Amino acid sequence: MPPPVREAMARQIVSHRSDDFRRIVGRITSRLIAHFECAEKPLLFTASGTGGMEAAIANTIPRGQRILAVQVGAFGERFADIARAHGAHVIDMRISYGRAAEPDELRKAIRRAYPINAVLLTHNETSTGVLNPLAELARVVREESEALVIVDAISSVGAVPLRMEQWGIDVVVTVTQKALMSPPGIAIIGVSKRALDVAAKPFNTSYYFNFIEMRRALADDTTTFTPAVTTLFALDIALKIIEHEGIENVWKRHRQLAESCRKGLAALGLRCFTERGAESPTVSAFVVPAPWTATAIRQQLEREHNVFVSQGRKEWKEKIIRIGHMGYVTQLDIDDVVSAVAQTMGGRHIRDREPQRVNAAE
Numbered sequence: 001m002p003p004p005v006r007e008a009m010a011r012q013i014v015s016h017r018s019d020d021f022r023r024i025v026g027r028i029t030s031r032l033i034a035h036f037e038c039a040e041k042p043l044l045f046t047a048s049g050t051g052g053m054e055a056a057i058a059n060t061i062p063r064g065q066r067i068l069a070v071q072v073g074a075f076g077e078r079f080a081d082i083a084r085a086h087g088a089h090v091i092d093m094r095i096s097y098g099r100a101a102e103p104d105e106l107r108k109a110i111r112r113a114y115p116i117n118a119v120l121l122t123h124n125e126t127s128t129g130v131l132n133p134l135a136e137l138a139r140v141v142r143e144e145s146e147a148l149v150i151v152d153a154i155s156s157v158g159a160v161p162l163r164m165e166q167w168g169i170d171v172v173v174t175v176t177q178k179a180l181m182s183p184p185g186i187a188i189i190g191v192s193k194r195a196l197d198v199a200a201k202p203f204n205t206s207y208y209f210n211f212i213e214m215r216r217a218l219a220d221d222t223t224t225f226t227p228a229v230t231t232l233f234a235l236d237i238a239l240k241i242i243e244h245e246g247i248e249n250v251w252k253r254h255r256q257l258a259e260s261c262r263k264g265l266a267a268l269g270l271r272c273f274t275e276r277g278a279e280s281p282t283v284s285a286f287v288v289p290a291p292w293t294a295t296a297i298r299q300q301l302e303r304e305h306n307v308f309v310s311q312g313r314k315e316w317k318e319k320i321i322r323i324g325h326m327g328y329v330t331q332l333d334i335d336d337v338v339s340a341v342a343q344t345m346g347g348r349h350i351r352d353r354e355p356q357r358v359n360a361a362e
């Protein structure tokens, strides 16, 4: 988190019904509109991202409804599991790890699954470093069906453009602690008019996570219940910093840093796990060459360089390393990480390439 965001968290707590706090909530929701490009104020629920995903399902998918869950990795699978837990009839569309979902594949899957009431999509699949072509995927859903388009954009909002209105998206879930460079605590949900019409129906038994009630409260710049006040202090400042840098500049910085990260790793002879063209602007995944294990690399980076990276999920646990570069990240951070990887793996990585040292001063 940037220093001013951390400082905002040291403030005395105020009543969440005070005028002071209403001004903060008002600023936050109006600034968030630029990140969702939506017509409605985004909703603020006190929860982590997964809570937001559950809220999205609970408010828009009646039990027994047929939905298509597009899964390109672990977080897409989680979304499908949540829908199943809520009694949806889930039809799975699974894509192998490292690949993005293709619009034509989705079109075929929708035709096979038809009729369907909703499609679950992941904008940026953090577990594999894949950015799905969300605009194209949403367009296919709208061309082929009346289904709601429900998107986990937890690791993309704040780093990658997302245009709810223009792309015809109904529900977008994100969270404070990823590219919005704030502490965890608030799930942010963009909703379309269509999604709100569904959420207003009697099947919706959500109480704490009720979209309609939260929308009513936010019309008065307040939340239904006591929110994570400190997290909102921090988010207020983080959104101001992003606005100051310019949201387009922030998107561009993420693209450039991701490219720089991938280039740095490629120069070390490491292979990108993600298929070409689908690489995420917020997380880069590389293949761990034998005889290394991902655990050994992760531990050494943490112990010797104070660099924290992630491993793969499930069967990919020892086979890939993931480097996050979202939010408060600069070129210096990328240089540090690539240089730490070079020092850690130096000489013992893929043998058919001459090892090259990364010059951190470049």
Ligand SMILES: *Cc1c(COP(=O)(O)O)cnc(C)c1O
Pocket: 048, 049, 050, 051, 075, 122, 124, 125, 126, 152, 153, 154, 155, 175
């Ligand atoms: C981090 C993440 C989540 C989970 O969020 P929590 O805040 O840990 O519940 C879900 N989906 C994606 C794509 C994520 O990156």
